[in-house]
Amino acid sequence: MRSVTVKGPATSANVGPGYDIFALALEYPYDEIQLSLTDSKGIKIEVINNIQNIPTDPKDNTAGLAASELLNAKKIDTGLLITIGKKISSGGGMGTTGASAAATVFGLNYLFDLKMSNNEMIDFARRGEVASGGSPHADNVAAALLGGFVLVKDYNPIDVLKLELPRIPVVISAITKSQRTTRGFITYEIGQEKLKAQMARCSRIIHAIHTADLVEFGKALSVDYIHEPVRGAAIPGYWGIKDKVIEMGAYGCTISGGGSSVIAFCPEERQKEIADYMDTAFSSNPSYKTTIQTFTSNQGVQII
Numbered sequence: 001m002r003s004v005t006v007k008g009p010a011t012s013a014n015v016g017p018g019y020d021i022f023a024l025a026l027e028y029p030y031d032e033i034q035l036s037l038t039d040s041k042g043i044k045i046e047v048i049n050n051i052q053n054i055p056t057d058p059k060d061n062t063a064g065l066a067a068s069e070l071l072n073a074k075k076i077d078t079g080l081l082i083t084i085g086k087k088i089s090s091g092g093g094m095g096t097t098g099a100s101a102a103a104t105v106f107g108l109n110y111l112f113d114l115k116m117s118n119n120e121m122i123d124f125a126r127r128g129e130v131a132s133g134g135s136p137h138a139d140n141v142a143a144a145l146l147g148g149f150v151l152v153k154d155y156n157p158i159d160v161l162k163l164e165l166p167r168i169p170v171v172i173s174a175i176t177k178s179q180r181t182t183r184g185f186i187t188y189e190i191g192q193e194k195l196k197a198q199m200a201r202c203s204r205i206i207h208a209i210h211t212a213d214l215v216e217f218g219k220a221l222s223v224d225y226i227h228e229p230v231r232g233a234a235i236p237g238y239w240g241i242k243d244k245v246i247e248m249g250a251y252g253c254t255i256s257g258g259g260s261s262v263i264a265f266c267p268e269e270r271q272k273e274i275a276d277y278m279d280t281a282f283s284s285n286p287s288y289k290t291t292i293q294t295f296t297s298n299q300g301v302q303i304i
């Protein structure tokens, strides 16, 4: 039986104003996906210690759906067992669905020596995301595959640019949401002034990365007019906690991906204090899980 185990990092998509086009990879946590080729027909999914109730029907699971899309497109007839070891909190906007899909596509590329380009792998992995949010957004899967900061330059055809990041200290409070996705509540009618501000913020983020200016990076990512108003309204105390985190010395603070996790970027000497504050501030929220201290990472999926 041929088999490979792949580590897929947590990611934080949108990075403030970059809805569906920006994301970055985190050093920790990560999921571990084992792919084993079998003699039986079809795709089977097992989730180790499935306390998060991750779907195991391949069409409802991002790894299963991505694998099925890839195997069909490449006309590969094989049985496949996908064993998922979840370490990333599910349903919280920390990219666990993208990590699983990205790791699965990367692992299949390796097992069958398909020599796919990064963009082709991202394209298959993003199709897996339909199982989770109903939309083939590429931001999380691109950051999980490539690591670093990613910019989705184009969706048609998919074209992604990776930028290396300094190792930025991160605090992330994992908060789950009851819906699979809140994308349906987002209105894109933000008006001319906010549209201009949104475009300026996105440009500022890219410039801040090029110049390694973390203060500017944090300021630019802390304002968003597309998804943050909707998702912030669903997190009790969010706006006040965000202001306090910035007052405590964070470079910036926003909602991670589809929410409801909250992510702050800060100098290392402020990291523990901000983590302790966020842990206390969110502790009365019944959907709050834990607060993690981690770092941005330039490492994407890797075989272990």
Ligand code: HSE
Residues within 6 Å of the ligand: 013, 014, 019, 020, 021, 093, 094, 095, 133, 137, 139, 140, 183, 227, 256, 257, 258, 259
């Ligand atoms: N860009 C996606 C969204 C990321 O905001 O819905 C989901 O984690």
